[in-house]
Amino acid sequence: MKEKRKNMNYFKINKKLHGSLGDMVLNVEFSLEKGDFLAIMGESGSGKTTLLRIIAGLEKSNSKIIVDNEIWQDEKNFLPPQKRKIGFVFQDYALFPNMNVIENLLYVQKDKKLAEFLLEITNLKELKNRFPNTLSGGQKQRVALARALMRKPKILLMDEPFSALDPSMRESLQKEIFLLHKEFNLTTIMVSHSPSEIYKLSNKVIEIKQGKIIKNSNTKEVLLKHSGSAKFAFEAKILDLKKSDIINIAIISIGNQISEIVITNKEAKNLKIGDSVIVSTKAFHPNIKKIK
Numbered sequence: 365m366k367e368k369r370k371n372m373n374y375f376k377i378n379k380k381l382h383g384s385l386g387d388m389v390l391n392v393e394f395s396l397e398k399g400d401f402l403a404i405m406g407e408s409g410s411g412k413t414t415l416l417r418i419i420a421g422l423e424k425s426n427s428k429i430i431v432d433n434e435i436w437q438d439e440k441n442f443l444p445p446q447k448r449k450i451g452f453v454f455q456d457y458a459l460f461p462n463m464n465v466i467e468n469l470l471y472v473q474k475d476k477k478l479a480e481f482l483l484e485i486t487n488l489k490e491l492k493n494r495f496p497n498t499l500s501g502g503q504k505q506r507v508a509l510a511r512a513l514m515r516k517p518k519i520l521l522m523d524e525p526f527s528a529l530d531p532s533m534r535e536s537l538q539k540e541i542f543l544l545h546k547e548f549n550l551t552t553i554m555v556s557h558s559p560s561e562i563y564k565l566s567n568k569v570i571e572i573k574q575g576k577i578i579k580n581s582n583t584k585e586v587l588l589k590h591s592g593s594a595k596f597a598f599e600a601k602i603l604d605l606k607k608s609d610i611i612n613i614a615i616i617s618i619g620n621q622i623s624e625i626v627i628t629n630k631e632a633k634n635l636k637i638g639d640s641v642i643v644s645t646k647a648f649h650p651n652i653k654k655i656k
């Protein structure tokens with residue numbers, strides 16, 4: 365893989381991990397252009413968080429990391445975390461509880477002007493003297509984001525940043541992150557389990573399984589992979605299977621929705637509760653009703 369093109373960021377990550385199924389090797393290689401928004405998906409324990417921590421320099425590993433033509437890590441070099449231009453947003457915010465909002469930002473860098481600017485654009489100005497325990501989840505996550513931007517990062521890392529938020533908070537923060545990513549021309553890497561979030565925010569997706577990349581593509585290609593000739597396709601989970609005299613019904617969950625669908629005898633024989641399935645339809649005239 366070509367690793368030194370201008371504006372290219374190159375990552376070749378290698379680390380032995382003790383996985384739940386025994387030892388496994390996290391071994392992934394990818395490159396990103398400035399301005400890319402990469403989503404990383406994969407089952408629990410596949411190595412996603414460790415990958416972010418290695419890029420941030422928080423874990424020792426046998427890796428090669430080049431960001432904006434600067435070697436952060438290779439066989440001979442290891443740039444410590446505080447020297448890497450990284451912003452890290454964690455799932456649980458990780459704010460300093462004994463510091464108010466603006467102090468949390470200034471701890472990273474004593475640049476009052478930048479801190480005031482970031483508080484302004486993340487709508488936190490009114491809250492700058494408040495302590496984290498008096499803020500809502502969404503507000504805390506916005507502080508974490510503003511703090512991550514204090515370093516003017518070359519790479520913004522986010523580990524499931526919306527998972528602790530309710531759906532409306534999640535949606536407004538997603539919009540904010542999308543705008544900030546564009547405005548600051550960031551290169552962002554986000555771990556996420558949510559296809560809709562990945563679709564809205566990212567332009568590239570990597571899927572990891574047991575430490576290896578099993579898909580690396582642009583977002584639309586990966587997420588619309590099941591469409592084929594079908595018009596709609598959703599990933600769903602079977603919650604229950606019922607059989608009446610004439611028909612078989614599967615109760616499925618799609619995101620936060622639960623639906624009943626009629627299935628054939630043959631399909632019913634192959635399915636059991638808990639299975640993940642693709643439900644697709646060739647409906648040509650969908651009915652769409654606005655609810656909000």
Ligand SMILES: Nc1ncnc2c1ncn2[C@@H]1O[C@H](COP(=O)(O)OP(=O)(O)OP(=O)(O)O)[C@@H](O)[C@H]1O
Pocket residue numbers: 380381382383384406407408409410411412413414415423
């Ligand atoms: N420093 C380490 N040394 C050895 N093994 C590790 C280390 N850090 C994590 N692991 C193991 O590597 C595996 C992957 O962990 P990781 O947290 O990266 O997974 P993940 O994909 O982020 O999972 P989740 O989606 O549940 O957060 C786990 O089994 C974990 O116990």
